Amino acid sequence: MDGSMGRPKILKWPPNEATPPLCDQVGHSLGVSCFRSEAPRWIQLWSVAPRWIQLWSVALLMGIMMFLYNSGFGLSSLRTWPSSRSDRTSAEEEQDDSAFYVPYPGSYRLLIDEPERCQQGAPFLVLVVPVAPGDRTSRDAIRDTWGGLRSLQGHGVQLYFLLGSVAEGNGTGLNRSAQEQLLQESRLHHDVLQSDFVDSYRNLTLKTLLMLEWLSSHCPGSAYAMKVDSDVFLNVPQLLRLLRDAPRRSFVTGSVQRRAEVLRDARSKWYLPRSAYPGTHYPPYALGLGYVLSMDLPRRILTVSARVRALYIEDVYVGLCLRELGVAPHPGHMFRAGLPRFLMPRCYWTEVITTILRDSEQLLETWKTYQKQLGYC
Incomplete structure (x- = not known):
């Protein structure tokens, strides 16, 4: 660990080489972390960021999600359509569809x-x-x-x-x-x-x-x-x-x-x-x-x-x-x-x-x- 920075050092290897099997052993003994050079930059920055920044970012993301959930932006409500669906068989599709309509117009009177x-x-x-x-x-x-x-x-x-x-x-x-x-x-x-x-x-x-x-x-x-x-x-x-x-x-x-x-x-x-x-x-x-x-x-x-x-x-x-x-x-x-x-x-x-x-x-x-x-x- 780097005492002045309070965070782990990063040990990189050449871009096109796989991380040597010995890296983990050496890194552990020296107190360093090993990353493959092809790892995305944002992953490297996130892993070495101070813990308070990581916690703050997670809390902010959860707050945004809760706001959107409560506000109903693009999210389901009590009376939206269920998400689970299955196809009907051909025999079921051939059934009489009159049950899916109501008898209107008709002769109805007010009681x-x-x-x-x-x-x-x-x-x-x-x-x-x-x-x-x-x-x-x-x-x-x-x-x-x-x-x-x-x-x-x-x-x-x-x-x-x-x-x-x-x-x-x-x-x-x-x-x-x-x-x-x-x-x-x-x-x-x-x-x-x-x-x-x-x-x-x-x-x-x-x-x-x-x-x-x-x-x-x-x-x-x-x-x-x-x-x-x-x-x-x-x-x-x-x-x-x-x-x-x-x-x-x-x-x-x-x-x-x-x-x-x-x-x-x-x-x-x-x-x-x-x-x-x-x-x-x-x-x-x-x-x-x-x-x-x-x-x-x-x-x-x-x-x-x-x-x-x-x-x-x-x-x-x-x-x-x-x-x-x-x-x-x-x-x-x-x-x-x-x-x-x-x-x-x-x-x-x-x-x-x-x-x-x-x-x-x-x-x-x-x-x-x-x-x-x-x-x-």
């Missing part, structure tokens, strides 16, 4: 409606939450938190819950007891919309298309509509600030997916065979957790839906219709799928627009935190 509220109120923003008929807990939690905001910054806001029907145990007819409870809830809150299709995950596209029908016929004076899932925290004031300067036509925003790969693995929740969708990637679309539409789009999407067969993957299908219209969704960095993995910013809840939560209990707790953050952020 519970608010026929005049939106037209008379002409809210600036209409919030529509698709939710299961039996999930009263989620509906009440939303009413007690972000859904209870009726007017902000001079703009009216209206909330509606969109439901399908509750079938009897044998799958035929309506469950009369559950239906009566929904009618009582509707009379109390005047925010329930229910159609007579069977409420299920595979019918989410159908539910969204019926939502667009209702919006186009009931809310002619509104500027924007937002479809938002029942397990999402929504920062309505932040959303209104975003929409204040947004275009009033051909505008879509949310957490936008680009070049999402079509999954060919039948085990995936979002599997599609080539017979149903031959392309390898989907067009850009906003994740279904929450996206905003300017109010000219519901009717236009319904128009092109006549020539775009209704895939069961709801947010992808809306993206397909938008491509047909020539409308590109605007990425919204404040629409977050999940919570930060590591460091939670001090004012996180006042800065974001959406975040997926675990359940209604977490929403109630998050709302308390959000109210506190409003006082100092």
Whole structure:
């Protein structure tokens, strides 16, 4: 070791010669390190750098990676497509693809409606939450938190819950007891919309298309509509600030997916065979957790839906219709799928627009935190 420098000496050999076997033995006895001359210069510099520089460089690199991970730049979120894929066999590809579409258009009727509220109120923003008929807990939690905001910054806001029907145990007819409870809830809150299709995950596209029908016929004076899932925290004031300067036509925003790969693995929740969708990637679309539409789009999407067969993957299908219209969704960095993995910013809840939560209990707790953050952020 060189006492003056505090680092090992480097013993080099001619460029084109292999390091002699004796080098390690001699180097050890003399307190020197042996390097082949063809080793990259940066490797030599790194190996002889003081330990504090090495540790500082590693810490800096980890900090940059954590920032990018939390910020969501190019990284996966809770609702992106799974990475594991496998090809289907030719026999599986030949199966009937009708199971991958929803029955639309069709003859559907509203069982519970608010026929005049939106037209008379002409809210600036209409919030529509698709939710299961039996999930009263989620509906009440939303009413007690972000859904209870009726007017902000001079703009009216209206909330509606969109439901399908509750079938009897044998799958035929309506469950009369559950239906009566929904009618009582509707009379109390005047925010329930229910159609007579069977409420299920595979019918989410159908539910969204019926939502667009209702919006186009009931809310002619509104500027924007937002479809938002029942397990999402929504920062309505932040959303209104975003929409204040947004275009009033051909505008879509949310957490936008680009070049999402079509999954060919039948085990995936979002599997599609080539017979149903031959392309390898989907067009850009906003994740279904929450996206905003300017109010000219519901009717236009319904128009092109006549020539775009209704895939069961709801947010992808809306993206397909938008491509047909020539409308590109605007990425919204404040629409977050999940919570930060590591460091939670001090004012996180006042800065974001959406975040997926675990359940209604977490929403109630998050709302308390959000109210506190409003006082100092």
